Amino acid sequence: MSDGGQVLVVDQMGEVAERGNYYVVIREGKVWLVNRNQDINPVVAKFTRPALLSMQVNQPHPTRKLISSFTQNIPYPHSRRLEQQQIEVHIEANTFGMDEEVKPLSQVEKEVENFLLNWYNIQKRPKVKVQIQNIQKFDIGDRIECFDEYLEMKAVITIEGITYHFEDERTTVTGFALVNHVRES
Numbered sequence: 001m002s003d004g005g006q007v008l009v010v011d012q013m014g015e016v017a018e019r020g021n022y023y024v025v026i027r028e029g030k031v032w033l034v035n036r037n038q039d040i041n042p043v044v045a046k047f048t049r050p051a052l053l054s055m056q057v058n059q060p061h062p063t064r065k066l067i068s069s070f071t072q073n074i075p076y077p078h079s080r081r082l083e084q085q086q087i088e089v090h091i092e093a094n095t096f097g098m099d100e101e102v103k104p105l106s107q108v109e110k111e112v113e114n115f116l117l118n119w120y121n122i123q124k125r126p127k128v129k130v131q132i133q134n135i136q137k138f139d140i141g142d143r144i145e146c147f148d149e150y151l152e153m154k155a156v157i158t159i160e161g162i163t164y165h166f167e168d169e170r171t172t173v174t175g176f177a178l179v180n181h182v183r184e185s
């Protein structure tokens with residue numbers, strides 16, 4: 001938000017994109033929408049030790065229920081009046097955890113329900129942070145595979161954050177991941 005109460009277009013785009021399960025990326029002077037659910041896209045790079053310097057896996061807090069609510073105008077029968085009705089769509093995910101409210105992009109219940117399921121499929125994944133030797137060229141939304149034989153874990157990460165460390169020539173990547181326990185690559 002800028003000083004005069006104005007909202008930056010990029011900030012608004014980011015909020016809308018997040019509600020639609022996308023990232024907004026500005027690359028080469030163009031605005032791109034990147035789908036957060038990249039499971040069908042190919043892996044662009046694979047890393048093991050010694051190129052993989054470290055891997056940290058953080059499990060998400062459990063979500064009990066996802067809730068999305070919106071107001072619909074419902075016509076009165078035999079009248080020209082509309083009544084506002086609050087509609088709530090929810091997905092029961094677990095028997096324990098926190099309830100999370102997500103703003104809808106649609107006012108069609110089935111579309112909101114599908115969105116909540118897709119949102120949950122990403123949010124329930126572990127967040128993985130890896131440090132990789134050398135400066136690596138990745139884009140937000142790229143998928144990389146990392147195998148750490150010390151942890152006996154393989155993670156396929158959809159990149160949502162990249163930090164370059166030029167002083168000691170390494171790259172830190174973060175993102176939601178599919179993580180498996182494996183004994184060998």
